[in-house]
Amino acid sequence: MKVLDIRKDGLEDIGKQGIGEVTITGCLGERYIGCGMKDGVLHVVGTPGNALASYLDGGTVYVDGNAQDAAADTMNAGLLAVKGSAGDALAYGMRGGRVYILGDAGYRAGVHMKAYEEKKSILVIGGRSGSFLGEYLAGGIIIVLGLGYEGRNITGYFCGNGMYAGTIYLRTDKTPPNLSDKLIRRSVDKKEKEDILRPIISDFASAFSIPAEKCLEGSFIAIEADKSKSYSQLYAAV
């Protein structure tokens, strides 16, 4: 595995490394790392800047520090795993692949995530998320585990506002504050937990080498769109 220093080698040279496994060290806020990456594995040591792994298209990016704003923007495929926390507008418009954040996420995480055929976007947040989580959700799965926040709110306000497909799973029994009346909150039964959550959460846990059972402890709730209250009823054609 090649090890490159971003301060000395520059992003452009790192981009030319091609397929394979590359570690870049010394990151201090450099933007657009892993932008549009189609393959290969990138280990980022330090703190990358905004728009990390945007348009990610099949590559794998591991970050051992925190990510900033607009990480995994419009991501199409691949994996982004961040050991620390992520800033605002995480995984905006993401269509496929997996985004794992071990720490917390800021405002507007997972806004307008989607799914299409074999593509299914998956966002797992180990800690808690800020307000506006999963707004306009159009498909895919968002899971917030709230590790270390047991018994407290693990999302902010306006969770899932305007969502019309996909599912948000929260490891809590508490309904998120001011949940919209256009959304349905239901509890997750054992079968759904085993069939849907266990495979994803086990994968999440193994990415960070933490015990999966701890992440699966306790009960989950799911939030979905109330299909009887769709947008099309809003209009009258002239």
Next chain:
Amino acid sequence: MLRRYRIRKDESCVSCLRCARECSFGAITAEDGQTLSFHHERCVDCQRCVSFCPTGALCITEDENRFRSNSVFRQDDIREIDLQARTGGVLLSSMGAPSESVPIYFDKLLLNASQVTNPSIDPLREPMETAVFIGQRKEGIDRGSDGRIVDNLPPHLELRTPIMFSAMSYGAISLNVHKALAKAAETLGTYWNTGEGGLHESLYPYKRSTIVQVASGRFGVHETYLNTAAAIEIKIGQGAKPGIGGHLTGRKIIGDVSKTRMVPEGLDAISPAPHHDIYSIEDLAQLVMSLKEATGYRKPVIVKVAAVHNIAPIASGIARSGADIISIDGYRGGTGAAPKRIRDNVGIPIELAIAAVDQRLREERIRDRVSIIASGGIRNSSDAVKTIALGADAVSVGTAALCALGCHICASCHTGRCAWGLATQDPELTKRLDPEKGAERLVNLVNAWTREIQEIMGGMGINSIEALRGNRMALRGVGLNAKELDILGIRYAGE
């Protein structure tokens, strides 16, 4: 409630039932397969039946029966109140704002011509340059250590004529329309724009003439899409519905539309009102640069905004964001579907917006950092010339292009039942447009306009679009007040 149109036929009708087969709105039907039956209340006056009647027997008119006239509550006001009282719905409309009370400034601008003191130019005899390059221009020239000029020019779009096709998405319009636009753009040496519904794979070969759009829904956006284009456009807003998002109903998301947008069949496609990763000019700059990163800095990035009250400072911000081109869509810009109150009441006319933006960017000495594309109600070549003289680099046309393909502006796009096969996904209707013939008509239209532009420029003694751009001395106003003249930066006729 009263019907709006009345269908009539005269004695020359031979009952061939062609009209019933052509009508996609159910206004003309053939009862038991023989007798024509008119359902006036369903008619949208699209003129499809009239155009196809072999004997010219049909006639559609506004219904003579009116509500009692009232200078405050007009016919449409009463009609719309009734509709909303019945349905409780937000009024949905399509095409550009038809409001008669907002002036069309193009009609109040007159062009100059040479007489005696400077010679006019005959475009048939002398070269007339209609090509334009749009993108950033560097402020200075860099020289290498050997004294030679270093090529530091950022990527540009080269247009053989300053007329482009506006963004219209696959979903709002049919694949055949996209094919016709792509083919025509390639032949003409100009560009067409995918809109936000993705790019159908069969159109990948036209990549050098294609501008792909990235809108708030990010539908169909992936690395390959971004790289299958000559330029990338970030859509912030459009003239017909500034400040609000889009909503393609699940009914239209079928087959290839679903595949191209990458949205499951039957699921609504909602474009949020803002891009939730752009809350500031700094965020916009970041998206511009991330798109450039993903495409290796080989393509210009366009930012499209609607013409709104503070358009000049907004354009200034965009010019400083690293974007190469600003596309401004005016009040009368078209749409496949927009809430009527938004379409008819939000935004400002393109003429005023372009003049204000050009003036502001010049004052700030950043006009060369960006090129400007103007759109929103450009109906003919003289509108295009006037727009360029007010400060645009190029114009783009959407409604005019659709008209070339058969549209009669019945403004029923939002119903998805377009009888001309343009704004629909019904396979029975979309096959009414032959993309080859459509492309030919688009090429004819733009070639004709280009010739007219050459003639107008020649008359003024100008031999290139470059010399026309921002040339406000070429314009004079009539019927305008001092404030309007001031904003347009032109003089009154006779001055």
